Amino acid sequence: MSDAHVAQPKATGEVSPQALSKARVSVLLGVTALVALALYYFVGIDEGMTSVFGNTMVVHEWVHDSRHFLGFPCH
């Protein structure tokens, strides 16, 4: 999500519905959703039922208390 994707709301002065092309909006939304899901995954799931970067338990142990409290299965 580089700044190149961000339209500057200058000359036209509108709230800028025209700012991004449809394709770019799709990419932006897709990337944002991926980031969000990655956060959900690392807080709730990684190094538990499955793990992406090896099972060191570091992520699991760091967010341990919140994983329990947010309702994810743990241990």
Next chain:
Amino acid sequence: MEFRVILRGALSGLIAGVLGFAFARIFAEPIVQQAIDYESGRDAILDKLNKAAGLPGVADGPEIFSRSIQSTVGIATGIIAFSVGMGLLLSVAYLVLHGRFGIRPRTVALLLAGFGFFGMYLLPSLKYPANPPAIGHDFTIATRGALYLTMVGGSLIMLAAAAYLGYRLRGRFGVFGASLLAAAAFVAGYSILAGVLPSLGNLAANVAHQHDFGYARAATETPQPITDQSGAIVYPGFSADLLWRFRLYSIINQMIIWTASGLIFSVLLERVLGTHRAPAKAQAAQPGPARQPIGA
């Protein structure tokens, strides 16, 4: 516009996450500590019983970070990261729906936050509620994880389907009738899903362990009292009061996160978009950022 909305979604999640962390630090941490103390005492007894019976002892869990780390920056990281993630999802969902219904942005944002609270957390947790440490067997984590995510996915899909159904039926039955029909359809679908998925205690792996020390045949994985060969209780089951408080606080914590992010997002959103449903109507003479929402 899109990028600014997404940033505001993340900011809403961040602020909500800080509030959620403050709540968790005060209310959850004492319970987590008591649960861990219970678990340690239980493991010590089990270790003794197993060794006396000539079985391998009970291994301690890993201790990579101290409890003081886990109960402060650890839980802060987890709750704030979760909350930012949910704020981002709110913004994405908003942008996907933006301008499709003749509804004020603020209302859409609040409805989406409610949708997230029910779909991402409350409905799944009615079937598989939050558990403190000491509850949950190591050897079922993969199954439990899959079941929980199935409940999350199923709840989200059925909520969305119910909302769509209500929207489509409102012409024929009116808003009230359509809402009732959609709610009934949702309850039916959700009940089937929750009824079909197994209770955790009934998983094959748990049934297989029922005669081991420290395990028992039960509908959940909540630790039952440990009995010795003669049937005398040598260690109590997990405190019902502690479990209830943990689950109640878990629900309140999620309510704080979703309510706060929904409210903050709705206010920030209308500062970007204005209060009307169609941002395209904004006139060229009005620079966007200067537009103030009414009453926000």
